[in-house]
Amino acid sequence: MPTDARGGAGDGRSGDEPGAGGEGAGRAGKDRSRDGFAKGASSPGRRKSATPLSTSLAANAQAIRRQFGDSADLRLRMTGSPALPDVRLAVLYVQGIVDESVISETILGKLQSAAPPEEGSRPERIGLAAAAERLRSGTITSGLTQSVPTLEQALDALLLGCCLVLIDGIGTALAADADGGERRPVSEPISQTVIRGPQQGFAESLSTNLGLLRRIIRSERLTVESTRIGRQTCTEVALVYLQDAVRPELVAEARRRLAAIDVDGIVDSGYIEEFIQDKTFTFFPTLLSTERPDQAAAYLLEGHVAVLSDGSPFALLAPVTMVRFFQSPEDYYQRWDIASFLRVLRFSAFLISLHLPALYIAITTFHQEMMPTNLLISLSAQREGAPFPALMEALLMELTFEVLREAGVRMPRAIGPAISIVGALVIGTATVQAGLVSAAMVIIVAFTAISSFVAPQVNIASAARLMRFLFMLSAGVLGFVGIISLDLILIIHLAGLYSFGVPYLSPMAPWVKGSWRDTILRMPRWTMTLRPLLARKGNRKRQSGVKPGGGGP
Structure with missing residues (x-):
């Protein structure tokens, strides 16, 4: 199999092409989870210290407010709960990035309406820490709750859209998921319109975009690896791929390039594109950006990787070749002769x-x-x-x-x-x-x-x-x-x-046998039986190649 000096591989939707490669890096956590703040998932260079929380509620609240510079959108409410008699509680959250109705119903409401503990379960008998754990697991009904022992993790939890519950007398806080706020709903793509095909595009919410991909590829083999990039923005970035189709060395190379980004902030996926592209000084793009979930899903099925950034409606797809920039998603929704x-x-x-x-x-x-x-x-x-x-x-x-x-x-x-x-x-x-x-x-x-x-x-x-x-x-x-x-x-x-190691003119140079079926021309779909050589070895066949209709070709 021909390969280039970079260990890369060719691209194309059918036939044999050089395969992608690259140096590997450590594996990031799979699938997005709101407990990233408790697992040290902060961006490089941020929150390197670990300051334990105090057992004093007032000291913890003051430390958090000091870190936020007494910002007006940091809300603090003192409360109590029958589940912890005679113990002061404080609820903190950042207004605008949380759903306050969720906080009212699943956190504050549940705390204030909790039943008093039985005699054998009173805090003075089992300890305040154990009673707080019962409160986390049995009283608060938010989708995900986590105990955080350090000030840095508490700050990360607040900035991720969690509600923080401080308990006087213990050195841990409870972080409950309350992510929300105003977001643009899913709408029709603006820059990539089609006459025939799906009419929905990515939004600025990463969780929404991942959900759109999940609705198209309903497979447990679709993997999402989440990390946070940006010292100040701490932007969540997701690396998405299909395990059955992608080559492990391509995933490792994508992880390595993302992990090497060390910058103050990421506002849009365009920031990431400039950091991870192969060559900077060229007029031609080496990554494909799309706001269409159907196009991103089609590339994932063929062994590509996608990079999605929170706050950006555009996903980055890699690797790509020059011919891909002249292929529209609508080419696959209409007859092959018109598409060609x-x-x-x-x-x-x-x-x-x-x-x-x-x-x-x-x-x-x-x-x-x-x-x-x-x-x-x-x-x-x-x-x-x-x-x-x-x-x-x-x-x-x-x-x-x-x-x-x-x-x-x-x-x-x-x-x-x-x-x-x-x-x-x-x-x-x-x-x-x-x-x-x-x-x-x-x-x-x-x-x-x-x-x-x-x-x-x-x-x-x-x-x-x-x-x-x-x-x-x-x-x-x-x-x-x-x-x-x-x-x-x-x-x-x-x-x-x-x-990403793939020759830009592939599959035309180097020429790959059978690649013409989906390059400048598009042959009928039933003739494209194989995924490109970019896909995982041993799993390149994607259909039988038999035309189901009668009457022959």
Whole structure:
């Protein structure tokens, strides 16, 4: 089996490809659990000390308030419980990240309505610590409760959305799960819309996103490993994979890269992407981001890993190859012939958006003999009064369009599209009538812009937007020689890219037998019997390969 110097492996949805690899690291805890604060799951560099809680309720409450800087959203309520006669209790929580109705019903309400202990179970007979444990296990009905003995664990519990119960006289606190607060509900994906297929997207809640994946892949082999990254944000990050499909060395490499992140905060999965990607100085993305649970589930079934971050509606998928950025989830929900046609269209549109302005500059500046005579005469007549060379015209129009596109994105949604469309029409018409640019240049730039929107992944379209200027400059200086030279440099650069050890141009380079079934073309699903070689050895067969319908192929 061919492998590259990194021990990596190829990608593709069928056929044989090089396999993924990497150095392993220690295994993180499986499946998200609210008791991470009691198991030392804090982010690297945070809460290294362990300060035992005092037996004094007042001292513990004061220490916690001091750590929060007397923040106004830290709420403290003194209370008591018949289950612990003559013992003072305090309930603390951070407003906004908890469900206060849960606290009222399952914690405060249960504490205040608890039955007095029997004579043999009174605190003075069994000890206050044992009585507190009975309170945790038998009185508080929150989904998960945990005893925390240190100040650092108590702070982590509060920040994870737990309610903390302090008991006067013992050096431990009770942390009860009350995670809640306002969150955006599951809605239709904004950046990856489809006509046919599921119409739900990831939200900003990690638990909600994991639930969406669980509803698609109803298998106990779907594994979630949770960790927290960020010294200040302490953001929960989940590594998700399907045990039966993924290679262990790929999981180990993903763990190693996540464990190596040491930063103050993680606000979005884009932060994580920059830390774990293989190469930084490249225009091309080496991780695929998606806000569609169905697309993430499809990749997990094929042996990929997903990284989800709390607070971000985008999941990161790895490893990926270049052809994956031109494949839409809708390709698998409609007929194979239509899907294949659309894929070819996307690749063609990408090449057009990359080369069309450069080709126009090269032909009109250096290679006029390549145009038909009538077209040459028409273009020459249009450019007769133009004050700028073709290169300056193209740069002026492309920069103008980029400004209009950015303005349309940043303006209020109600008027942004209207302003960008009207601005493009007015500026395009006015510049032609003023004689600043030729009408042909406006057509070239407009068609190039439309072609850049065809790619289903925004980040691959952004790569074409940036590289287009390089091609235009090369064409303006050297003509076709500059374009071809830059194409060769681009191919060499792409051949040297990897995603988690997977060659970026795989399965085309290196060529993998049978991989064409789901690359630029998509063959009928019943012909794609094998998972890619990226998947675990011995478990690559995903279907029988027999067409169930009658009448043959």
